[in-house]
Amino acid sequence: KQEVTQIPAALSVPEGENLVLNCSFTDSAIYNLQWFRQDPGKGLTSLLLIQSSQREQTSGRLNASLDKSSGRSTLYIAASQPGDSATYLCAPSADYKLSFGAGTTVTVRA
Amino acid sequence: NAGVTQTPKFQVLKTGQSMTLQCAQDMNHNSMYWYRQDPGMGLRLIYYSASEGTTDKGEVPNGYNVSRLNKREFSLRLESAAPSQTSVYFCASSPMGANTGELFFGEGSRLTVL
Numbered sequence: 001k002q003e004v005t006q007i008p009a010a011l012s013v014p015e016g017e018n019l020v021l022n023c024s025f026t027d028s029a030i031y032n033l034q035w036f037r038q039d040p041g042k043g044l045t046s047l048l049l050i051q052s053s054q055r056e057q058t059s060g061r062l063n064a065s066l067d068k069s070s071g072r073s074t075l076y077i078a079a080s081q082p083g084d085s086a087t088y089l090c091a092p093s094a095d096y097k098l099s100f101g102a103g104t105t106v107t108v109r110a
Numbered sequence: 111n112a113g114v115t116q117t118p119k120f121q122v123l124k125t126g127q128s129m130t131l132q133c134a135q136d137m138n139h140n141s142m143y144w145y146r147q148d149p150g151m152g153l154r155l156i157y158y159s160a161s162e163g164t165t166d167k168g169e170v171p172n173g174y175n176v177s178r179l180n181k182r183e184f185s186l187r188l189e190s191a192a193p194s195q196t197s198v199y200f201c202a203s204s205p206m207g208a209n210t211g212e213l214f215f216g217e218g219s220r221l222t223v224l
Contacts, residue, residue, distance in 0.1 A: 036215075042217060043114075043216050044202075045215070091153075091213075096141065096160050097158060098143075098155070098213060103152065
């Protein structure tokens with residue numbers, strides 16, 4: 001059974017700082033890994049999808065890296081803004097299913 | 111663009127009552143999923159349907175049944191609700207399955223069982 005851990009559970013930073021969110025998973029036999037954003041009371045929005053053959057994926061201020069062999073992924077958010085405040089979840093996929101971590105709740109202070 | 115639509119958004123049940131959560135997607139996706147989200151536990155897969163006509167158990171299927179009515183619709187039924195089923199339920203869909211593509215989520219259905 002895939003176990004996904006996200007550290008830290010919560011993070012508070014001043015506006016403009018770079019964010020580093022960590023995700024680790026126990027089973028390295030994955031097909032891809034997705035990062036999601038969840039706003040309070042809302043559903044999940046996909047941010048980035050990294051295929052198992054890729055080392056990183058970028059979208060605007062977001063960059064995600066994947067080290068499949070060590071079971072780790074990191075989401076970097078550059079120059080954080082108050083609008084980045086949300087919970088971020090990582091989810092590796094295997095056997096047509098995603099397994100989710102509990103998430104990192106980010107607060108960006110203006 | 112509707113995407114993934116879930117109904118109802120909120121529901122309160124008494125222990126032992128039954129209900130069905132409805133989910134529909136308009137993106138012509140093959141795969142659909144039902145997850146539940148509880149505080150501090152992340153999302154856990156209840157059931158999924160890799161393609162029309164197939165359904166499979168996920169991590170926490172006990173107390174639930176599903177129906178893939180057609181390619182668009184995937185419903186989740188609670189036959190006899192229990193307080194442990196108080197949760198937020200999310201439906202999701204994917205074009206080719208979680209192994210190859212993104213998942214798109216609905217806004218969630220918040221269920222309270224008294």
